[in-house]
Amino acid sequence: MKGPVVENRREQELNRTRLIERLDSVEEFEREPVPESKLRGWGSFLGVYAGEHTAGTEFVIGPLFVAHGVTAAGLVFGLLAGNVLAVLSWAFLTAPIATKTRITLYYLLEKIAGRQVTAVYNLVNALMFCFLAGSMIAVSATAIGIPFGLQMPSLTDFYPNSLGWVVAVAAIGAVTTLVAMFGFGWVTRFSKVAAPWMILVFVAAAVAVLPELGVHSVHDFWDAASHRIWTGQPMEGQSQFTFWHVLFFSWFTNMAMHIGMADLSILRYAKKWYYGFSSAAGMYVGHYIAWLASGILYALFLQESNFSQEFSPGNIAFRAAGLAGAICVIIAGWTTANPTIYRAGLALQAIRPSMKTWRVTLVVGTITTLAACFPALVMKLLDFVALYGLLLMPMGAVIVVDTYLLPSLNLKTLYAETFGKTLNWAAGLTWILTLGFCLYLSLGAGMEIFFLGLPGWFAAAISYLVLSMVVQRRRVFA
Amino acid sequence: MKKLLMVASYIGLGLTLIPSFLVFSGSITLESNKALMLLGTIVWFAAASRWLGTDES
Numbered sequence: 001m002k003g004p005v006v007e008n009r010r011e012q013e014l015n016r017t018r019l020i021e022r023l024d025s026v027e028e029f030e031r032e033p034v035p036e037s038k039l040r041g042w043g044s045f046l047g048v049y050a051g052e053h054t055a056g057t058e059f060v061i062g063p064l065f066v067a068h069g070v071t072a073a074g075l076v077f078g079l080l081a082g083n084v085l086a087v088l089s090w091a092f093l094t095a096p097i098a099t100k101t102r103i104t105l106y107y108l109l110e111k112i113a114g115r116q117v118t119a120v121y122n123l124v125n126a127l128m129f130c131f132l133a134g135s136m137i138a139v140s141a142t143a144i145g146i147p148f149g150l151q152m153p154s155l156t157d158f159y160p161n162s163l164g165w166v167v168a169v170a171a172i173g174a175v176t177t178l179v180a181m182f183g184f185g186w187v188t189r190f191s192k193v194a195a196p197w198m199i200l201v202f203v204a205a206a207v208a209v210l211p212e213l214g215v216h217s218v219h220d221f222w223d224a225a226s227h228r229i230w231t232g233q234p235m236e237g238q239s240q241f242t243f244w245h246v247l248f249f250s251w252f253t254n255m256a257m258h259i260g261m262a263d264l265s266i267l268r269y270a271k272k273w274y275y276g277f278s279s280a281a282g283m284y285v286g287h288y289i290a291w292l293a294s295g296i297l298y299a300l301f302l303q304e305s306n307f308s309q310e311f312s313p314g315n316i317a318f319r320a321a322g323l324a325g326a327i328c329v330i331i332a333g334w335t336t337a338n339p340t341i342y343r344a345g346l347a348l349q350a351i352r353p354s355m356k357t358w359r360v361t362l363v364v365g366t367i368t369t370l371a372a373c374f375p376a377l378v379m380k381l382l383d384f385v386a387l388y389g390l391l392l393m394p395m396g397a398v399i400v401v402d403t404y405l406l407p408s409l410n411l412k413t414l415y416a417e418t419f420g421k422t423l424n425w426a427a428g429l430t431w432i433l434t435l436g437f438c439l440y441l442s443l444g445a446g447m448e449i450f451f452l453g454l455p456g457w458f459a460a461a462i463s464y465l466v467l468s469m470v471v472q473r474r475r476v477f478a
Numbered sequence: 479m480k481k482l483l484m485v486a487s488y489i490g491l492g493l494t495l496i497p498s499f500l501v502f503s504g505s506i507t508l509e510s511n512k513a514l515m516l517l518g519t520i521v522w523f524a525a526a527s528r529w530l531g532t533d534e535s
Contacts, residue, residue, distance in 0.1 A: 193530050197522045200491055201515070204498035208511050211502060322512025324494065324519045 029268075030349055030357070033102035039271045043192070045278040048266060048339065051191025053254075053282030054198045054290050056139035056333025059313035060381050061253075062294030066302070067155070068241035068382075069234030072225040078246025079291065083283040085251040087276075089258035090267075093396070095276025097403055098267035105264040106350030109395055112402050113427035114416035121395055121431070122347040128256070128388040129344035130364060133337040134371035137176060138378050140333030141168040143314030143326040152312035153375035155237075160373045169372045176334055177365025180341040181358040191335050198335070199285050201328040205321040206293035209300045229299040235307065245450055249382065250287055252453040255389030259457060260396040265346055266339070311379065341365055386449045393453060394434040397460035398427050405465060411472050426467035434460040486525035493518025 029038070065075055101108055106125075110118040142152055150164045160166050179190065215224045226232075234240050257263040258279070267276060297316045302308070304319075317325030345361040352360075371377060377384065406413050415424045438456045441447040497514040500506045 193523070193527050196491060197494060197519065197526075200495045201519075204495045204511075204515060208498040208501040208508055211504070215502075216504075321515055322509075324512065324515035327519060 030104060030346060031107055031353055034268050038269065040269045041271065042275060042278060045267070045270060045275050046281045047192035047195055049279050049282035050199070050285050051195035051335045052339055053286030053336075054195060054202065054332060055286065055336030056136040056313070056329060057336065057381060057385075058202070058286055058290035059139055059294050059317065059329055059332065060135070060311075060378055061385075062291040062296075063298030063311070063313070063316070064382050065241060065246065065291065066230060066295045066298050067235045067238045068245070069232055069238065070230055070241040070246055071232040071243075072222065072230040074232075074241070074243040075230050075246055075292070075295070078243045079250050079288050082247040082250030083280075083287055085247075086254060086258060086283050086287075087280045089251070090263065090279040091274065091276035093400060094258050094261055094263050095267045095270060096273040097261065097399060098264045098276075099270055099273045100403070101264070102268045103264070104268065104346055104350070105261045105395075105399075106347055108261075108264060108399060109427075110350065111414040111417040112398060112424060113395070114421050114423040116423040117428045117431070119351050121392075122350050125256075125262070125392055126344040126347035126364065127367075128391060129340050129347065130368045131371050131377055131384065132388060133176070133340035133344065133368045134374075135377040135381055135384070136333040136337040136340070137169055137172045137369065137372035138333075138375060139313050140172045140330045140337075141165065141314075141372070142312040143317065143329035144168040144172060145312075146314055146318055146326055152310055152315060153378070154309040155235075155311045155379050156309060157379065158374065158376040161375070165375075166373050170369055172330070172334070173365060173369025173372055176337045176341065177362060177369070179334075180338050180345070180365060181361045190338065194331050194335050198328055198332055199289065201317075201321055201324055202290045202293040205317060205325050205328075206296040209297060209320045212300055213296065213303070228303070229296055235302075245448075248450045248453070249386070250283075252389050252450065253287065253385055255453050256392040256396075258396075259453070260389060260392040261399050262343060262392065265343060337368070341368055344368070383449060386452075390438060390449065390452055390456060391435070393457055394431045394460035395427070397434075397457050398430055398464045401461050401464045401468070406468060409465075409469070411468055415468070415472070424471070426464055426471045429467055430460055430464040433463050480529050483525045483529045487522055487530070490518045490520070490522030490525060493521060 029035075070078075097108075106118060106122055109121060113121070142150075144150075145152065145164060145168045148164060148168075150168060151162050153161055153165070160169075210221070210224075213224050213228050215221050252259075270276070294313070294316075297320050301316050301319065314326055314329045317329045319325075321328070341361060341364050344364040345357060348364060349355055349357060349360045402413050402415075412418045415421065415426070434456055437459045438452045441452055441455060442449060493514050495518075497506060497511040501508055501511045
C-alpha cells in the first residue's frame, strides 16, 4: 500500500511544482517597458474594451437611470455626447502617453511622484478596484441564485441578506480570481470570445420584450420610451437626473481609466496611439446600447412588479431571455471583474515589487470577494463609480502636466527619478489639495458628485504646475 | 476546419439575436425565443472558443 501512496504524493508534488512554475512564468512587464515583440493589434483592444464595458454593471446602471427619472431625450442625447467625450479622453490623453512610455501607471507614477506618494495612491487604487470588481461579482451572483430561489437584495439593502447570497458570491469570486491569476492573456481571450455574444443577448432581450411595453412597430418606440420606460419621474427615494447628469456620468464613468490614466496598463501594449479610439467599442456598445437595453428590461420589471424595490439583474435578464439571459449576467460580471482584479493586482504589486503577480492577484481576489458580499456596492453603484474616478483622477492630471507642460517650461520631468527622491511634494500636495477642493465644491457649494471631475482636473493640473515650479526653483536656488 | 467553426459560430450568434425580432413581429412566442437563445449560446461558445481569441486569430 505504501508504494502507490508515495507515488501519489510525488505526483501531487510534481503537479503543484508545475502549477507554481506556470504561474511564475506569467510575465506582465510590471517594471519595464513592454517590448516590441509583445505589442498587440486592434483586435485585442476592441475585444478587451467591448468585453470590459459590456459588463455586469451595465445591468445595474441602465436600470438606475430609469429609477432616477431621466427622460428619453435626456438619456439618448446625454449618452451620445458623454461617450464621445470619454472616447476622446482615451484617444488624446491616455493612449499617446501609454505608447510613448509603455509602462504601467504605477511605475510611471513612482518615477514622477516618488515611492511614498505612489504607495498610498496604489493602496487607495487597489481598494477602489476591489470594490468595483466586487460589485460585478455581486451582480453575477443574482443570476447564480435563480435556480436556488435565493432571496434577492432590494434597492435599500446594505448588508448580506442570507447565507445563500454569501455562498453564491464566494463561488463566483473564486472562479474570477483563478482566471485573473493566469494573467492578461487569459483575460483577453475570455473577453474576446464572450463579447460579441453578450451584446447580442442585451439587444435580443430588449427587443423581445418591447411588445409587452406597448411597442409593436418602430413608430411606437419613441412614445413608449417617453411614457413607459424613461418617464422623467424618479422612483421614491431617488434623486432626479437630467441630460447633464447623463452626459457627465457617461463621460466620467471610467474617469480613473482615461483621465486618471489607469489604462496605461492596458494601452501600453498598443502598437499605435490611435488604438485609443478602440475604446469606442466599449462606449457605444456597452455604455450606450447595453444601458438602453437594460433600462428597457427594468421598465418591464417595474411595470409587472408594481414598482417593487427588489433589485436583481439576474432575475430581470432571466425574465426576458431565459437561461441565456442569466448566463449573460454571470459572464458579463465575470469579464469585467477579471481585468479589474488584474489592475488591482498591479497596483498592489507596485508597493511590493518582489511579490509575484499571481500571489498578489490571489490576495486582491479574496478582498474583492469579501466586498462583493455587501449589496450596497450594487445599490449605490452610480455614486461609487463617480467617487472612485474622482479619487484617482488628480494623478492623471499630474502625469499629463509632467509629460507635456513641464518640459516646455524648462522644468524636469519624472522628478522623483531624476532627483533620486522618494517623495515629490508637488504631486502629493496636488492630490490632497484637489480632493479638498472637490470636497468643498460638494459640501460647501452643493455640487453633485457627478459634476466634480471637470473642475477637479483643472484644479489638479494648475496645482501641479505651480507647485512643480516652486519645488524645482527652490531646488535650483538652494 | 477553422472556416467550419466560424460558420457554426455565426449560426450561434444568429440564433441568439434573430428570434427576438420574430417575437417583436409576433411570429414566435417569447418562450420559443428563450429556447433558441440558449441553443445559440451553446453553439457560440462551443465553436467560437476553438478559434476566437487564440493567437492565430
